[in-house]
Amino acid sequence: MSTSVTKPIIVGIDGSAQAENAARWAVGEALRQNTALRLVYVIRTDLTGPLSADEYRQRVDGAKDALESARRVIDQHDAGVTVQSSIAEGSPSGVLLAESSDAAMICVGSSGMGRVARSVLGSTAATLAELAACPVGIIRRDEGSPADEAQPWVIVPVDSRTDDDSAVVAAASAEARYRDWPVLAVGVALHGHAAPPEKALDDLVSDWKHRFPALRIYPISTISASTGIAQFLHANPDIGGVVVVEGVRSSDIASIMGGTTHADRAELAVLVARQNVPQQSVAAALPRMI
Numbered sequence: 676m677s678t679s680v681t682k683p684i685i686v687g688i689d690g691s692a693q694a695e696n697a698a699r700w701a702v703g704e705a706l707r708q709n710t711a712l713r714l715v716y717v718i719r720t721d722l723t724g725p726l727s728a729d730e731y732r733q734r735v736d737g738a739k740d741a742l743e744s745a746r747r748v749i750d751q752h753d754a755g756v757t758v759q760s761s762i763a764e765g766s767p768s769g770v771l772l773a774e775s776s777d778a779a780m781i782c783v784g785s786s787g788m789g790r791v792a793r794s795v796l797g798s799t800a801a802t803l804a805e806l807a808a809c810p811v812g813i814i815r816r817d818e819g820s821p822a823d824e825a826q827p828w829v830i831v832p833v834d835s836r837t838d839d840d841s842a843v844v845a846a847a848s849a850e851a852r853y854r855d856w857p858v859l860a861v862g863v864a865l866h867g868h869a870a871p872p873e874k875a876l877d878d879l880v881s882d883w884k885h886r887f888p889a890l891r892i893y894p895i896s897t898i899s900a901s902t903g904i905a906q907f908l909h910a911n912p913d914i915g916g917v918v919v920v921e922g923v924r925s926s927d928i929a930s931i932m933g934g935t936t937h938a939d940r941a942e943l944a945v946l947v948a949r950q951n952v953p954q955q956s957v958a959a960a961l962p963r964m965i
Contacts, residue, residue: 682779682809683713683759687771687799690716690741693784697814698745700944701782702752704812707853708779711757712749714742715774721766738762768802775807785815785932804928804947810846811947812917815932825941827916829858832904833876833894834865846948847919848887856916857891858883863904864897905930908943915941921948 684705686698698714705712716738720726726734742760749758763770775781783800803811829851831843838844851858860883862876871879873896880894897907908914908931918931931945 681708681710682777683711684708685713685715685771685774685778685781686745687767687781687783688714688716688741688745688760689767689784690737690744691784693814693816694741695745695748695784696816697782697784697812699748699752700812700814701780702749702756703854704780704782705756707849710779711759713778714745714758714760715771716742716760716762717767717770718762718764719767720764721769735762767799771799771803772806772808775803775809775811778809780810780812781807782812782814785813798929800932801928804945807947807949810949812944813928813932813947814942814944816942825913825915827854827856827941828914829854829856829916830904830908830914830918831858831860832863832907832918832920833860833871833879834863835871835875836865837871837879841921842948843919843921844883846946848883848890850917850919850946851890852887857893859914859916860892860894861904861907862894862896863907864902903927903930912940915943917944917946919946919948 684701686694686701688694688698698712701712718726718731718734718738739762742762746758746760749756771781771783781803783803785800800811800813804813829847831837831847847858850856860876860880862871862873873894876894876896880892884890884892904918904920905927908918920927928945928947932943
């Protein structure tokens with residue numbers, strides 16, 4: 676693959692298995708967008724303050740080991756992707772938010788999405804989902820996830836506000852075309868409202884099929900008119916792939932990724948689809964994150 680001036684796919688690396696899985700998942704995105712991968716490890720100084728020389732050397736050595744381990748995971752799926760890496764200092768949320776203005780996408784693992792971690796420290800994934808200037812991929816893979824032969828889906832929650840010309844639809848169709856996965860349009864309830872009736876869901880899916888005739892799109896209504904996408908996925912843990920959402924709150928992401936671990940829980944990613952926003956909008960949010 677030739678090098679290009681397009682923005683890279685950035686992956687947040689912290690030495691965890693979830694971060695390595697995010698790097699593996701990001702390979703497909705780099706290929707789809709014909710761009711490079713950039714692995715970023717952030718040495719945390721937002722909680723500890725300045726480090727001594729010995730502490731700094733130890734943290735740098737740990738960062739290099741984590742980046743090398745992630746590279747080995749990527750090499751197992753080598754398809755000619757250019758891989759870069761860097762080490763930064765500060766708050767992971769603050770550093771990755773700053774990077775998002777010059778990224779095609781940021782990918783992170785779903786670790787740290789628990790309620791306690793979010794309330795005490797703030798979740799990097801949740802913060803990026805809310806404030807990043809680019810699309811964000813949050814990837815979950817459990818040790819008990821089914822084998823890769825299980826059918827993955829591009830999952831699109833459809834509520835009363837969904838139309839046929841949104842960033843979600845564009846991102847979902849691009850993912851489905853590249854990955855050759857079918858689209859599952861799930862009729863769900865908007866906060867405080869009922870789920871769209873089956874006819875409205877069918878009409879919207881018909882419009883999408885007309886716009887994207889090559890895609891396999893299947894509508895499904897939730898059992899309850901008040902069911903959201905998180906409840907639907909928890910009730911169907913064998914359904915995996917990528918959920919494409921727009922402008923969701925951090926609690927929505929945590930609910931989708933969380934829940935009781937199930938022996939048949941499939942690998943799942945959440946892609947927050949958005950248009951790139953002005954850099955100054957992200958910069959204005961940084962003092963609250965660091």
